[in-house]
Structure formats: structure tokens, C-alpha cells
């Protein structure tokens with residue numbers, strides 16, 4: 001039924017009610033296309049980390065809203081993001097995940113050459129194009145670029161569309177979280193550690209981001225993980241065992257723990273979950289680390305940085321991050337019922353080695369598809385995705401904590417960490433973005 005939602009703004013808006021959402025937000029392919037065009041194209045999306053491309057010509061490839069792009073370090077040191085599409089007939093210029101392009105980019109198909117800034121440098125049989133009009137056409141203009149690129153504390157974001165909120169406005173209220181994570185390093189710099197853990201899930205991307213804000217699920221979903229933690233621990237010894245226990249045992253926390261945890265929601269769907277404390281607050285102090293940060297950032301800032309460990313921060317719609325252990329979860333929607341997830345560990349440069357181990361260990365223990373935690377969630381996301389096709393009830397409840405009130409002015413402090421207001425706030429941003437016509441992309 002093509003055009004069912006595209007042609008009817010009221011019908012599309014009615015998918016999101018104050019206390020519930022319609023199943024089509026998760027299962028309808030036309031709605032998926034609309035959210036890529038209207039929400040993802042206009043949002044600042046996570047591309048990669050500056051530490052992954054330190055030298056001129058270094059690149060990494062990825063997708064933004066399904067569109068292939070690459071991040072490349074320029075000869076002058078700045079960062080560029082380009083669509084990974086040859087201007088001639090569209091071949092992908094870079095096929096590897098990462099590498100160094102040298103001094104120029106050569107298309108493997110017909111050998112058009114580009115400078116690292118994307119401009120067309122040379123091509124075979126140039127004289128044959130005389131009078132053809134190719135230089136005035138998009139083919140003659142070199143590589144196309146997304147509408148905007150911004151690096152913030154090493155994290156690189158791009159907006160596909162030239163139109164949309166400015167970076168600082170878009171992330172108002174959550175950029176300070178990136179500052180706090182970066183300031184966990186004495187030099188203020190983070191670096192990515194190793195390759196990511198990847199999972200492909202047969203579920204909608206929004207299900208994952210809602211779950212990041214769902215503190216009512218661990219006690220039941222991860223019940224077996226808390227039990228299995230003991231067995232995992234028995235198979236380890238020394239510092240490794242201590243770290244595994246420290247990271248896994250809190251999964252047994254009860255409802256009241258999360259109720260008191262607190263949260264904050266901001267415009268554009270972002271959230272900070274665990275503003276007062278979180279599952280990560282009880283980690284043992286690392287010897288010498290506090291003094292190191294005090295010396296680098298001063299007493300007050302060191303205290304601020306070390307006393308802050310929210311459970312999750314969502315930079316809607318593409319990124320969720322943890323401060324300590326430092327890690328990123330990046331979402332790549334593939335279809336209404338298919339999502340790729342990448343989990344990247346981060347290490348604060350110049351900080352004790354234990355922090356690097358903490359982040360790597362956590363990603364393996366909790367987010368590896370073979371861990372005792374991640375598959376608990378993925379199995380349930382996939383069951384929800386299948387069961388939404390069942391008859392009898394077309395709605396998904398977001399009622400917890402809702403008392404019929406109007407949407408709060410943003411940013412807004414959420415008293416109860418279990419309040420589904422965090423999810424309602426994501427859908428508020430979703431609904432507002434989909435109410436606008438698609439922006440021009442490039």
C-alpha cells in the first residue's frame with residue numbers, strides 16, 4: 001500500500017500517541033523509508049572516531065541511514081566525510097573497512113582519480129568528453145559530501161542533509177557528557193580500542209534505543225545472567241575475576257535501585273539515564289588515577305568527572321554511550337525489521353591501563369553475541385518484532401509514569417529512572433521529525 005503514510009500526514013502523526021505507539025512504527029517499510037528521509041537525514045549521526053584515522057589518507061567506511069560513506073583524514077589534518085560513490089557510474093571507491101588511500105583515490109571500475117578532498121583529479125580518455133557537458137553535470141563535480149560534518153572531543157558526526165538543526169542546538173544538554181567522558185583522560189583524548197563487536201538483529205532500530213532506556217527489563221530479562229555471573233567468575237582468577245564480578249553482579253539490581261537512579265531528557269530525543277548513580281557507580285577506585293586527573297584538570301573537575309557514571313546516554317538516533325566503562329553503541333538501520341549494531345570500546349589516553357581493560361572486558365562480557373547478557377535482549381527484540389504482526393492489539397504501551405500531563409518543556413529532569421518518559425521523549429522527537437517534509441539531501 002505505497003503512499004499510505006507518505007500521502008497522509010495526519011495518519012502518520014497518529015502513530016505516536018502520548019501514552020502508546022502503533023506497531024507500524026516498527027514493522028512498516030514505508031514508515032521506515034520516511035524515517036530515514038525525514039529523521040535520519042536531518043539528524044547528526046555518529047560516523048567514527050578521530051583516533052581511527054590519525055594520518056593523512058587514513059579512512060574508514062560505514063553507512064549513515066543506509067548510505068555508504070567514508071571518513072578520511074585530509075592532508076591538512078582536518079576530517080572529511082564523503083559519500084562512498086564514484087561520480088562516474090557509482091562504484092564504491094573504498095571497499096575495505098579501514099585503510100590508507102595514499103595520495104589519491106582511484107575508482108577501481110574505470111580509473112577516475114580523485115584528490116583526498118574529493119575533487120576530480122584526472123580520468124582516462126579525457127579528450128573524449130569534450131563538448132559532452134560532463135563538467136557541468138554532477139559527474140564532473142567530484143565526490144558528493146553530506147550536508148555537514150563536526151568533530152567533538154574526537155567523535156565525528158555528520159548530517160546527510162544541508163538543512164537541519166545546528167550541531168550545538170541538536171545536542172544541547174548532552175555535549176557536556178562527551179566532555180566528561182573525554183576528560184577521563186588526563187590529556188582530554190580518547191582512542192578507540194580494536195575492532196567493534198557486530199551483531200545483526202532481526203528487529204527495528206528503535207527497539208534497541210528504547211531498551212537502552214529501559215531499566216525495568218534487566219531484573220527479568222537478565223535474571224539468568226546474574227546467576228551465570230558466578231559460574232563465569234569461577235572460571236577466572238585474580239584481577240580478571242574481580243573485574244568480571246564487578247561488571248556482571250550489578251545486573252541483579254532490583255526495581256527500587258533504578259527508581260532512585262534518576263534521568264534527564266532533552267530535545268531531539270536524547271537522554272541521560274542514571275543522573276544520580278548507576279550500575280557502574282560501585283566500581284573500585286583505580287590507584288593513582290584520581291591524583292592523575294587532579295593534576296591534569298584541577299580538583300573540582302577531577303571530582304566532577306570521577307563522580308559521574310550514568311548508565312547510558314542516548315544521542316538519538318544513532319548512538320548510545322557509556323562513560324565508565326567507556327564504550328559506544330552505534331546503530332545502523334537496514335530495514336524495518338533489521339538492524340546492525342556495532343559496539344566500540346574506548347580508552348582514555350594517558351590514563352591507567354586498567355581503564356582500557358575495563359572497557360574491553362565490558363564489551364566482551366556484556367555485548368558480545370556469545371556473552372551471557374547480549375543475546376538475552378536480542379532474543380526478546382526479535383520475538384517482539386515477530387509478534388507485533390499478531391492480531392488483537394496494534395499498540396505498544398508507554399504508560400509507565402504517565403499521568404495525562406502535557407509533554408514537559410525540555411530539558412527535563414526525570415525523578416524516577418523507571419519512567420517510560422525517556423521512551424516517550426524519543427517518540428516525541430521521532431513524530432516531530434516525521435511531520436516535516438524530507439529535506440533536500442546534497
Ligand code: FES
Nearest residue numbers: 086088089107110
Ligand atoms: S564508476 Fe568509477 S570510474 Fe567508472
Ligand SMILES: [Fe+2]
Nearest residue numbers: 217218221377
Ligand atoms: Fe538488556
